[in-house]
Amino acid sequence: MRTLHREKTPEAREYDELVQRVSPRSSAGSTALALVKAFGVGGLICCVGQAIHDLGAGPLGLDDKAVSAFTSTALIFLSALLTGLGLYDRIGKFAGAGSIVPITGFANSVVSPAMEFKREGYVLGVGAKMFVVAGPVLVYGITASVLYGVIYYVIRLVQGG
Amino acid sequence: MAEKKRGAQSVLLQNRPRVLSFASMAGPKEAEGPLAGTFDETFTDDTLGEKSWERGEAKMLEHTVDLALSKARVYADAVDAFLGGDLLNQIVSASYTARQLGAPFLGLYGACSTMAESLLLGALLVDGGYADRVVCATCSHFATAERQYRFPLELGNQRTPTAQWTVTGAGATLLGRGEAKGLPLRLTAATIGRVVDKQQTDINNMGAAMAPAAADTLLAHLRDLHRSVQDYDLIVTGDLGCVGYDLMCLLCEQKGVSLDERYIDCGCEVFSPEQDVHAGGSGCGCSACCLNGWLFRRMLSGEIRRLLFLATGALMSTTTSQQGESIPAIAHAVTLEVEEG
Amino acid sequence: MMYAKVFLVGGLICAAGQLLLLYTNLTSARILVAFVTAGVVLTALGLYEPLVEWAGAGATVPLTGFGYSLATGAREAVEESGLLGALTGGVTATAAGIAAAIVFGYLASVLFTPHTKR
Numbered sequence: 001m002r003t004l005h006r007e008k009t010p011e012a013r014e015y016d017e018l019v020q021r022v023s024p025r026s027s028a029g030s031t032a033l034a035l036v037k038a039f040g041v042g043g044l045i046c047c048v049g050q051a052i053h054d055l056g057a058g059p060l061g062l063d064d065k066a067v068s069a070f071t072s073t074a075l076i077f078l079s080a081l082l083t084g085l086g087l088y089d090r091i092g093k094f095a096g097a098g099s100i101v102p103i104t105g106f107a108n109s110v111v112s113p114a115m116e117f118k119r120e121g122y123v124l125g126v127g128a129k130m131f132v133v134a135g136p137v138l139v140y141g142i143t144a145s146v147l148y149g150v151i152y153y154v155i156r157l158v159q160g161g
Numbered sequence: 162m163a164e165k166k167r168g169a170q171s172v173l174l175q176n177r178p179r180v181l182s183f184a185s186m187a188g189p190k191e192a193e194g195p196l197a198g199t200f201d202e203t204f205t206d207d208t209l210g211e212k213s214w215e216r217g218e219a220k221m222l223e224h225t226v227d228l229a230l231s232k233a234r235v236y237a238d239a240v241d242a243f244l245g246g247d248l249l250n251q252i253v254s255a256s257y258t259a260r261q262l263g264a265p266f267l268g269l270y271g272a273c274s275t276m277a278e279s280l281l282l283g284a285l286l287v288d289g290g291y292a293d294r295v296v297c298a299t300c301s302h303f304a305t306a307e308r309q310y311r312f313p314l315e316l317g318n319q320r321t322p323t324a325q326w327t328v329t330g331a332g333a334t335l336l337g338r339g340e341a342k343g344l345p346l347r348l349t350a351a352t353i354g355r356v357v358d359k360q361q362t363d364i365n366n367m368g369a370a371m372a373p374a375a376a377d378t379l380l381a382h383l384r385d386l387h388r389s390v391q392d393y394d395l396i397v398t399g400d401l402g403c404v405g406y407d408l409m410c411l412l413c414e415q416k417g418v419s420l421d422e423r424y425i426d427c428g429c430e431v432f433s434p435e436q437d438v439h440a441g442g443s444g445c446g447c448s449a450c451c452l453n454g455w456l457f458r459r460m461l462s463g464e465i466r467r468l469l470f471l472a473t474g475a476l477m478s479t480t481t482s483q484q485g486e487s488i489p490a491i492a493h494a495v496t497l498e499v500e501e502g
Numbered sequence: 503m504m505y506a507k508v509f510l511v512g513g514l515i516c517a518a519g520q521l522l523l524l525y526t527n528l529t530s531a532r533i534l535v536a537f538v539t540a541g542v543v544l545t546a547l548g549l550y551e552p553l554v555e556w557a558g559a560g561a562t563v564p565l566t567g568f569g570y571s572l573a574t575g576a577r578e579a580v581e582e583s584g585l586l587g588a589l590t591g592g593v594t595a596t597a598a599g600i601a602a603a604i605v606f607g608y609l610a611s612v613l614f615t616p617h618t619k620r
Contacts, residue, residue, distance in 0.1 A: 190620070303618060303619070304618045307619070312530075313616065314616045314618060314619055315616050315617070316530070317530075318529070318530045319523065363527070
């Protein structure tokens with residue numbers, strides 16, 4: 001079988017160098033700015049999460065498990081709303097990883113394809129395409145947790161738990 | 162040897178097919194750019210009142226073709242062939258336009274090189290005496306291209322510095338026989354491009370993937386027709402963007418051809434740096450709406466008398482990209498000249 | 503004081519993600535995968551729990567926190583019901599978030615239409 005990954009020819013490598021030379025590089029200043037934006041927005045989103053958490057634990061009197069479910073549900077709701085209103089992608093353009101890495105970014109990556117593929121129908125569009133971006137997160141997250149569970153089980157057995 | 166062929170890849174169009182009319186349309190972002198006012202029509206709602214962007218894109222192309230025909234007072238049944246294509250899977254925008262137009266249709270896929278490819282083939286049909294009137298048209302749409310090639314529009318991601326912005330726009334040219342009444346614009350030569358692949362894999366740097374193809378076709382054109390850059394008032398590439406523009410200059414310089422101020426790229430011209438499009442515009446519509454508005458008007462005003470239109474295309478698919486395959490690229494060239502009478 | 507810790511840790515985790523965006527060719531989907539997996543691994547190694555205790559939502563809101571929930575869920579379920587818990591634990595612990603994303607995603611698709619980027 002002919003492999004798709006071919007060795008680069010010397011000519012292609014030479015061209016790579018040319019491309020590297022010409023391609024715009026982000027300056028130290030713009031890199032620092034991007035990091036500060038990501039830090040600020042990411043930190044803010046986490047603070048909103050903490051406020052929701054405190055609301056659930058204090059005035060609402062929820063127990064530990066319920067509080068964490070309440071917090072993530074509320075954040076996901078807010079993210080879905082902002083995505084629906086067309087605001088989350090603007091936040092993302094500004095903040096980069098600052099709004100991708102929090103759970104709201106995960107929600108955005110579920111909600112945006114759901115909205116996008118509405119025109120292809122509610123079953124094969126919304127239903128099938130909803131996890132086109134976020135699916136891998138569940139696949140790798142859940143698989144890793146199952147692996148960890150199995151390893152933890154074996155360790156307990158060996159230790160005679 | 163074929164009597165009109167020159168060198169390895171080029172042809173001389175001895176009957177000098179004429180541009181009978183041209184038309185262009187562009188979207189809201191393009192209408193805010195430096196070329197505002199050179200398009201025949203612009204629109205603010207990028208679905209054009211349709212229920213999907215895909216439908217809107219087809220409507221844009223349909224309308225652009227209608228505009229070109231009405232300017233030349235030609236009815237659709239007098240069109241011998243419609244040559245067109247676009248960026249969407251199965252070139253649906255062009256097919257739906259052909260469905261509405263009813264003229265004989267040849268669908269083309271040359272990615273963003275489609276405007277040059279359609280002009281080249283249309284000129285050959287007319288020059289060879291196989292057609293009296295041929296419509297050459299193409300389009301692209303930011304939202305449909307983004308959906309097909311990249312991510313959902315509401316996803317909060319950032320674009321890389323080398324990324325380009327797909328132009329929402331369409332262009333159509335109606336070609337006719339040299340002796341027909343029309344505009345003083347003629348197609349006089351053409352060069353068919355070869356696929357060039359320098360093993361570039363970054364789909365966010367199309368300019369780097371396509372520049373070698375543009376250089377290859379330009380050098381072949383000059384060699385085949387024994388011409389130099391100075392024989393042209395302007396050499397225009399389609400959508401190499403800022404990165405591709407610099408690479409194109411460097412690649413030609415390596416072969417001893419200096420492009421100097423006679424060379425521009427539509428992708429660099431269609432948006433201004435303040436519009437935050439990173440490396441510039443891209444898409445079939447980029448070169449199509451620049452040529453069928455701004456550039457043709459500059460030729461008609463006498464500012465440019467001989468122009469080489471060199472549209473470039475990246476011929477990969479999302480599937481092959483994910484499989485790690487590199488990006489093959491192509492460029493086709495047509496010579497356009499102002500000729501009174 | 504708590505909010506300063508939340509802001510600091512949450513911000514730093516996001517800034518780490520931004521470094522990956524700037525210096526690698528990773529798309530946002532790959533970054534999400536990397537963070538959730540890193541969360542599971544760090545929790546398994548016992549490194550993430552102290553951070554959650556110190557910074558609260560600063561550590562649980564980023565996707566590494568999603569990995570933390572998956573991993574602690576799996577661990578607790580194994581302690582309660584043995585090997586079967588390895589399969590059920592992670593998803594059970596994160597069920598609220600996953601179901602919320604699906605339901606709100608569906609609702610958003612019914613109520614809203616996507617806008618083009620400007």
